[in-house]
Amino acid sequence: xxxxxxxxxxxxxxxxxxxxxxxxxxxxxxxxxxxxxxxxxxxxxxxxxxxxxxxxxxxxxxxxxxxxxxxxxxxxxxxxxxxxxxxxxxxxxxxxxxxxxxxxxxxxxxxxxxx
Amino acid sequence: xxxxxxxxxxxxxxxxxxxxxxxxxxxxxxxxxxxxxxxxxxxxxxxxxxxxxxxxxxxxxxxxxxxxxxxxxxxxxxxxxxxxxxxxxxxxxxxxxxxxxxxxxxxxxxxxx
Numbered sequence: 001x002x003x004x005x006x007x008x009x010x011x012x013x014x015x016x017x018x019x020x021x022x023x024x025x026x027x028x029x030x031x032x033x034x035x036x037x038x039x040x041x042x043x044x045x046x047x048x049x050x051x052x053x054x055x056x057x058x059x060x061x062x063x064x065x066x067x068x069x070x071x072x073x074x075x076x077x078x079x080x081x082x083x084x085x086x087x088x089x090x091x092x093x094x095x096x097x098x099x100x101x102x103x104x105x106x107x108x109x110x111x112x113x114x115x
Numbered sequence: 116x117x118x119x120x121x122x123x124x125x126x127x128x129x130x131x132x133x134x135x136x137x138x139x140x141x142x143x144x145x146x147x148x149x150x151x152x153x154x155x156x157x158x159x160x161x162x163x164x165x166x167x168x169x170x171x172x173x174x175x176x177x178x179x180x181x182x183x184x185x186x187x188x189x190x191x192x193x194x195x196x197x198x199x200x201x202x203x204x205x206x207x208x209x210x211x212x213x214x215x216x217x218x219x220x221x222x223x224x225x226x227x228x
Contacts, residue, residue: 043160043216045216092160100147103165108159
């Protein structure tokens with residue numbers, strides 16, 4: 001039981017390059033999330049998917065796109081990377097986002113540097 | 116607007132002592148949930164404990180307990196008998212009717228041997 005997996009673990013991009021961060025969960029969860037974590041700050045929600053077939057913007061969606069490929073997979077795409085997107089990116093999942101008590105389970109994170 | 120405040124950027128605690136990590140929150144929703152997560156130096160986020168706004172009793176999970184004071188809008192995490200492995204970043208987060216987690220900036224806890 002792998003839980004939430006993310007690839008890659010590390011990535012260095014040049015300004016303007018594009019890339020996709022992959023996330024998969026094997027817990028049969030309905031809801032999935034993408035966060036970024038910057039030094040001295042808590043996590044900030046980029047996009048989320050409450051259920052398969054739906055996606056919604058979070059607090060900081062600019063510069064990102066997402067795809068909920070199926071119930072297991074939720075990818076995050078940077079179309080034209082900028083230095084301000086240097087961060088650690090976490091994917092998370094939960095049984096049902098529309099319930100207060102469901103905790104989110106996190107992947108190991110992707111450390112992205114944009115030069 | 117919803118907000119989570121963790122006023123302690125860092126704390127040093129002697130091993131085996133109890134430690135309290137502060138968290139205050141702001142929401143106008145009567146129904147909300149409060150979460151604590153631990154982030155060790157390895158980077159993963161680990162769920163510790165949950166408290167619902169309507170829960171009558173403070174939540175406990177092993178050595179972790181949540182001191183929930185609703186009128187003060189505080190949800191402090193208490194770790195009893197601290198261990199070296201408790202050294203980590205600790206994050207408080209809240210979920211209300213938006214069903215999205217709002218996170219505090221975290222507290223870095225260092226346990227001294």
